[in-house]
Amino acid sequence: MAYQLGQWRGLLAVLFISLTLPVQAKDDLTLNDKDYFEKPGLNVLVFSNWYDGLFSDSKTSGVELIHHGERTVTNGDVRLNATPEQWDMTPMFKERKVNHADQSIEAFLHYPDQQFDFSIKVTKNAEGVRLTVNLPKPLPKSLEGKAGFNLEFLPAAYFHKSFLMDDTAGGFPVYPTGLKEINGKADPIALAQGQHLVFAPEDNERRVSIRSASAPLELYDGRGKAQNGWFVVRSKIPANKTGAVIEWQIDAATVKNWIRKPMIAHSQVGYHPAQKKVAVIELDARDKKVHKASLVKINADGTRKTVLTEKPKSWGKYLRYEYRQFDFSKIQTPGLYAITYGKQETHSFRIDKAVYQAAWHPTLDMYLPVQMDHVTVNESYRIWHGASHLDDALQAPVNIGHFDLYAQGPTTDTKYKPGEHIPGLNIGGWYDAGDYDIRTQTQYDVVNTLVTAWETFDLKRDTTSVDYARKFVDLHTADGKPDVLQQIEHGTLALIAQHRAIGHAIPGIVEAHIDQYHHLGDGITKTDNLIYDPKMGELETDGFKSGKFDDRWAFTSKSSSLNYGSAAALAAASRALTGFNDELAKESLATAKKVWADEAAKAQPDLFKHGNTTGGKLEHEKLKAATELLITTGEAKYVQAIEKLLGEVEFAFNASWFIRAIPHMNANFKLVLNNKALAYREQLKEIESKNPFAVPITEGGWAGSGAVIRHALNNYYIHKAFPDVVSRESVLQGLNFLYGTHPAHNLSLVSNVGTRSKEVAYGMNRADFSFISGGIVPGILVLKPDYPENHEDWPFFWGQNEYVVNLAASYIFLVNAAEELLKE
Numbered sequence: 069m070a071y072q073l074g075q076w077r078g079l080l081a082v083l084f085i086s087l088t089l090p091v092q093a094k095d096d097l098t099l100n101d102k103d104y105f106e107k108p109g110l111n112v113l114v115f116s117n118w119y120d121g122l123f124s125d126s127k128t129s130g131v132e133l134i135h136h137g138e139r140t141v142t143n144g145d146v147r148l149n150a151t152p153e154q155w156d157m158t159p160m161f162k163e164r165k166v167n168h169a170d171q172s173i174e175a176f177l178h179y180p181d182q183q184f185d186f187s188i189k190v191t192k193n194a195e196g197v198r199l200t201v202n203l204p205k206p207l208p209k210s211l212e213g214k215a216g217f218n219l220e221f222l223p224a225a226y227f228h229k230s231f232l233m234d235d236t237a238g239g240f241p242v243y244p245t246g247l248k249e250i251n252g253k254a255d256p257i258a259l260a261q262g263q264h265l266v267f268a269p270e271d272n273e274r275r276v277s278i279r280s281a282s283a284p285l286e287l288y289d290g291r292g293k294a295q296n297g298w299f300v301v302r303s304k305i306p307a308n309k310t311g312a313v314i315e316w317q318i319d320a321a322t323v324k325n326w327i328r329k330p331m332i333a334h335s336q337v338g339y340h341p342a343q344k345k346v347a348v349i350e351l352d353a354r355d356k357k358v359h360k361a362s363l364v365k366i367n368a369d370g371t372r373k374t375v376l377t378e379k380p381k382s383w384g385k386y387l388r389y390e391y392r393q394f395d396f397s398k399i400q401t402p403g404l405y406a407i408t409y410g411k412q413e414t415h416s417f418r419i420d421k422a423v424y425q426a427a428w429h430p431t432l433d434m435y436l437p438v439q440m441d442h443v444t445v446n447e448s449y450r451i452w453h454g455a456s457h458l459d460d461a462l463q464a465p466v467n468i469g470h471f472d473l474y475a476q477g478p479t480t481d482t483k484y485k486p487g488e489h490i491p492g493l494n495i496g497g498w499y500d501a502g503d504y505d506i507r508t509q510t511q512y513d514v515v516n517t518l519v520t521a522w523e524t525f526d527l528k529r530d531t532t533s534v535d536y537a538r539k540f541v542d543l544h545t546a547d548g549k550p551d552v553l554q555q556i557e558h559g560t561l562a563l564i565a566q567h568r569a570i571g572h573a574i575p576g577i578v579e580a581h582i583d584q585y586h587h588l589g590d591g592i593t594k595t596d597n598l599i600y601d602p603k604m605g606e607l608e609t610d611g612f613k614s615g616k617f618d619d620r621w622a623f624t625s626k627s628s629s630l631n632y633g634s635a636a637a638l639a640a641a642s643r644a645l646t647g648f649n650d651e652l653a654k655e656s657l658a659t660a661k662k663v664w665a666d667e668a669a670k671a672q673p674d675l676f677k678h679g680n681t682t683g684g685k686l687e688h689e690k691l692k693a694a695t696e697l698l699i700t701t702g703e704a705k706y707v708q709a710i711e712k713l714l715g716e717v718e719f720a721f722n723a724s725w726f727i728r729a730i731p732h733m734n735a736n737f738k739l740v741l742n743n744k745a746l747a748y749r750e751q752l753k754e755i756e757s758k759n760p761f762a763v764p765i766t767e768g769g770w771a772g773s774g775a776v777i778r779h780a781l782n783n784y785y786i787h788k789a790f791p792d793v794v795s796r797e798s799v800l801q802g803l804n805f806l807y808g809t810h811p812a813h814n815l816s817l818v819s820n821v822g823t824r825s826k827e828v829a830y831g832m833n834r835a836d837f838s839f840i841s842g843g844i845v846p847g848i849l850v851l852k853p854d855y856p857e858n859h860e861d862w863p864f865f866w867g868q869n870e871y872v873v874n875l876a877a878s879y880i881f882l883v884n885a886a887e888e889l890l891k892e
Contacts, residue, residue, distance in 0.1 A: 109273075141222070153290075188200070206307065212307040232266040256293070295835045295864065334347040359409050363377075363399055427818075433551070456597075460620055463488045466480060472503070508634060515563065519640040560645065575678075721778075806818055
C-alpha cells in the first residue's frame with residue numbers, strides 16, 4: 069500500500085466516536101510530543117503506523133489503543149468488509165495533520181478505485197477523545213452497505229471474558245463458530261447487535277464501552293474468515309448522508325494511577341562464568357521508585373542466598389521506557405540464580421561453563437528437519453507433515469506479480485511455456501518460514517551458513533535419520549551421518565535442481581492460489597502430489613497426473629544476484645559434501661564455476677528485481693561467490709574479484725566474507741581490512757550506545773532478530789581476525805538479546821531454549837497456538853513512535869513471531885561461536 073500525500077477539501081460528513089474516560093483532571097488524556105494521546109493506563113494512537121507495505125494488513129494501523137501496557141485495539145478505519153482478512157482492500161494514506169493547539173489528529177485517506185475520499189479526525193474533549201470520519205460527498209453507490217467504520221479487538225485479550233450488548237450478556241468464544249464472510253457472496257453472522265456494547269465489564273483493565281446514538285453496533289468474530297482475524301465492532305456508513313452519520317461513545321476504563329510493573333530483561337539460558345552479565349530493568353517512565361537489585365542463589369534444598377545487592381545504574385530513556393542496568397559480572401560461581409527488583413523476580417537461570425553447549429540442539433534436532441520439504445517428517449507417534457509438493461512445479465505465467473513478493477518478468481527465461489510442468493524440482497529444500505514456499509535466497513543462505521558452521525566447529529551431532537529413497541525423515545533417530553551434512557545436502561539438492569532443470573537460479577517456488585498460500589496444517593494436503601494436466605477434467609486422474617490445478621508455480625526470471633548467491637552456496641557445499649556425497653559435491657562445484665563464467669561472459673548483468681525474492685545487492689552476492697570459489701579452488705581470478713570488490717562494498721555488512729578470504733589473499737589485504745575494522749570500531753561504539761541492550765534494534769515492519777544475529781556474526785569474524793579491535797562481548801550481546809535481554813518482555817526468542825521461551829509462534833502449527841522447538845522468531849517489533857511489542861498470546865503477528873529458516877542456521881553458528889570464544 070503506497071503512501072500518497074495531498075490536500076483534501078470539501079464538505080464534511082461525520083462519523084462520530086467519543087472515547088470517554090474517568091474524570092480525573094491530572095489523569096486526562098493529553099496529546100503528547102510524540103503525537104499520540106496518553107494518560108496512565110491508556111494511549112490512543114491515530115495512524116501513527118500504516119498497513120504493512122509488503123504483506124498488506126498486519127494489524128498495526130488506524131486508530132489503536134494501548135490499554136494498560138498492551139496494544140489490544142487496532143485498525144480503526146473505514147473498511148469495505150465486516151471482517152477484513154490480510155489481503156482485503158485497505159484505503160490509501162494521503163497525509164496526517166497533528167494540531168496541538170486544538171488537541172487533534174486528522175488522517176486523510178481514500179479508496180482511489182471507488183473515488184471515495186474521507187478523513188478520520190480524533191480530538192480530545194472533556195470526556196476523552198472524539199473521532200469523526202469526514203466525507204466530501206455521500207458514500208459512492210458501489211459502497212453502500214459495504215463501507216463502515218471498523219474497530220478491531222485482539223481476541224486473546226478477551227478470551228474467557230464477557231460482553232454486554234444492551235441488556236443481553238454474551239461471552240467471547242475461545243474458538244469461532246458460525247458462518248463466515250465470503251467476499252461478494254455471504255455476509256458473516258454477528259455475535260450481537262445493538263446500541264450499547266461493553267467489552268469485559270468484569271475486568272477494569274480491559275473494559276471498553278461503546279454506545280451508538282444512531283447506526284447499530286455489530287460485533288463480529290473475524291476468525292471465522294481467517295484464523296488471524298480479530299473481534300470487530302462495526303457500524304455501516306448510511307447511504308445518501310452527510311454530516312454526522314454515525315455517533316459512538318466509547319469509555320475505556322483505566323486503573324487510577326496505573327504504572328506498568330518493572331520488567332527484568334536477562335538471559336533465560338544463563339551465563340558463562342567468564343562473560344559479562346548485565347540485566348536490564350525496564351521501567352514505566354512515571355515509575356520514580358528506585359529499588360535495589362539482588363542476585364539470589366537457589367540451593368538444592370530450596371533455600372536462597374543473596375550473593376549481590378546493588379542499586380542498578382540508570383541508563384536513561386529508550387523509546388517509551390526508562391532503563392537501569394544491574395551488572396553482576398563479578399559473580400562467577402556456577403549454580404542456579406534469580407534476580408529480584410522490588411516485588412519482581414525472574415525465573416531461574418544458570419551460571420555455568422556449559423551453558424551454551426546444548427543451546428543449539430533444538431534448532432538442529434527439530435526445527436530444521438521439521439521444515440524439510442518433499443519428505444515425510446516423523447517424530448515418534450507424530451507426523452509433522454507428509455512428503456509434500458511432489459508435483460513441483462509449473463512454469464509461472466509471464467508479466468505477473470504474486471501476493472508473496474514473487475514476480476515473473478516479460479519472458480520465462482526458460483525453455484518452458486507458461487503453465488508447463490518443469491521436471492526435477494520436487495527435491496530438497498526447506499519451507500521458507502511459517503509458509504511453505506521454496507525461496508531460493510533463503511535456501512542458499514542456509515546452505516552457506518551451515519557449511520561455515522561445519523567447517524569452523526566440526527559439528528558431528530546425529531539425532532535425525534534421513535532416507536531419500538523412502539522420502540522419510542525420522543526425528544530422534546540416529547543414522548550414523550552428521551545431521552549438519554544431511555541438512556547441507558538437502559538444501560544443495562534444491563539449489564542444484566534449478567540449474568539442472570532450468571540452467572540458472574530462480575527466485576523460487578510458491579503456491580499459485582491464495583487459498584493454498586494461507587493453508588495451515590500438513591503441507592502434503594496443499595496439493596494432490598500429481599502433475600497437473602490441463603487436458604484432464606478437474607476431478608480426473610490417472611494416478612500420475614490430474615486435472616486439478618494445485619501445483620506450485622516456479623518463478624524463473626533471471627537474476628545475476630540470485631545466480632551468484634546460489635553459486636556461492638554450491639561452491640561451499642562441494643567442500644562439505646566431499647566424502648559424504650561425492651557425486652553431488654562434484655556437480656555442485658562444476659555448476660558454481662559455470663555460473664561464474666556465464667555471468668562474466670554477459671555484456672550486462674541480469675538486474676531483474678522484485679520484492680525480497682531476487683537476491684541481495686549484486687556486489688554483495690558476487691563477493692559471496694568469489695569468496696567461496698576462492699576457498700574451494702584457490703584460483704587467482706577470484707582473488708582479483710575480491711580485491712576489486714573490497715573497494716566497492718561496505719565492509720561492516722560483508723566482514724565475514726572478506727575475513728574468510730584472508731588466508732588466500734596477499735599480506736597487504738589483511739592490513740587493508742585492519743584499517744577498515746578500526747573504522748568500524750567507531751561505528752560499533754555508536755551502535756552499542758543507542759539502546760541499553762547494545763545491539764542494533766531495527767524499527768521496520770519486520771522485527772530484528774535477524775539483524776542482531778548478523779551483527780553478532782560479523783563481530784565474531786572481526787574479533788577472530790583482529791581481537792584488539794572488537795571484543796567478544798560484542799558477539800555475546802547478540803545471544804543475550806535473543807535469550808531475553810530485550811525490550812517488552814524477557815522471554816527467549818528461541819522456542820524451547822531457556823527457562824521461559826516463545827511457546828506461541830508463527831509456524832505451520834500457529835493455528836494451534838503452539839511452537840516448533842528451536843525456531844527463532846523475529847522478536848521485538850518497534851511500532852511508531854515508541855512502542856516495543858512482541859505478543860506471546862497471539863501467534864499471528866508475522867513481523868514479531870514468524871520463524872524463518874535462515875535464522876536457524878545463523879543461530880546455530882552464533883551459539884557455537886560463543887562457545888568457542890568463551891574458551892579463549
